[in-house]
Amino acid sequence: MGATWTSVLEFALLGLLARRPHSGYELRRQLVETPLKHFSDSPGSIYPALRRMRRKGLITPTRGGAASRRCKTLFRASPAGRKALRAWMTQPMTRVDIVWSLNEMKLRFALSEGILSRGEILHFLKEFEGNLHEHIGDLIVYHKLTAPGMSVTGRLALENGIDEFRANARWAGRARRRLELEKPDR
Amino acid sequence: MGATWTSVLEFALLGLLARRPHSGYELRRQLVETPLKHFSDSPGSIYPALRRMRRKGLITPTRGGAASRRCKTLFRASPAGRKALRAWMTQPMTRVDIVWSLNEMKLRFALSEGILSRGEILHFLKEFEGNLHEHIGDLIVYHKLTAPGMSVTGRLALENGIDEFRANARWAGRARRRLELEKPDR
DNA sequence: AATTTCATGTAACCAGTTACATGATTCA
């Protein structure tokens, strides 16, 4: 009871709505035009999600001034919505998240600017990198143990997974260093 | 009508059953213990999937000899199942698949040994690599065009995507070269 | 006037998740 579940799609929408108000249509466009991190472009996912979020009090409808006579309903993140967004973004990351929710973790990062502090974003990257390295270590052990008995394509697929996680770890390191350099204070 | 849809999970199970008979429990274990490519370990996904596959004639129950008195029902891929598996694995790959079904493509590859010929597997890798390079090209263009207006974390997330696809492309090249070298004939 | 784009919905469906439930077999 009371523990209202919020889906990843809802957080994605909430993240966009925390920056500035959007209509359902605009949100849909944003999601579709991003070449990464895919959600379906069908209205059948966005509009029901918006209704759910509204019921939960995460977003509130807004009148968009005289911007254009189209856009019937603009939404913005409510204070409760921002709070929920922050809570989602600052959840401690576990090994399980790396394996099962990698994309969700990346989404958290992608939307974090303006919501989290520089320090919190850096902390996220450190956690991300650490968990990735641990998981890569496990994968290498698993590879050593089981590769001999595997099919060649199975083994290659496993190596692909290791490569991918390594690319992520390297990226996290680079991203962290870049963030540490730029905006040196404040 | 007649166009029986088969989910990715079902193909994963079918791929395992094409190698050798398994019980539902064994399949579940196989899926869970693989550190990559995740499906849930709950019986609520495997057993209904097996029933669906059985209805479709993709698998047939088998008596596992006197291996052990446990395992009540072993399944194996039927000829129709093998045919469906081959058809799935040899589907031409599109750019869309790279973006929306990357994991499915990898699963196709991982299970392909013993089902596809060496030439077909190599062809898959070439298609994979080609599509990845095209997509990476698009992402770089998109990055150049939109990066200035993006948030730093958004831009970094996009770069993460590019890195990941690049890692996949490099892997595909290495895998292809390895397969071309070993087993030099036959 | 016709077409395209903007803009929002909803109804049906379905696979996968969660949780609950059961019973047999092996092991301590």
Added chain:
DNA sequence: TGAATCATGTAACTGGTTACATGAAATT
């Protein structure tokens, strides 16, 4: 005997997909 593992199920739920449907505003 009791616990852990093997082994298979099912009922309820839910979010996302597909497809259908509508209408207004802008563009041609």
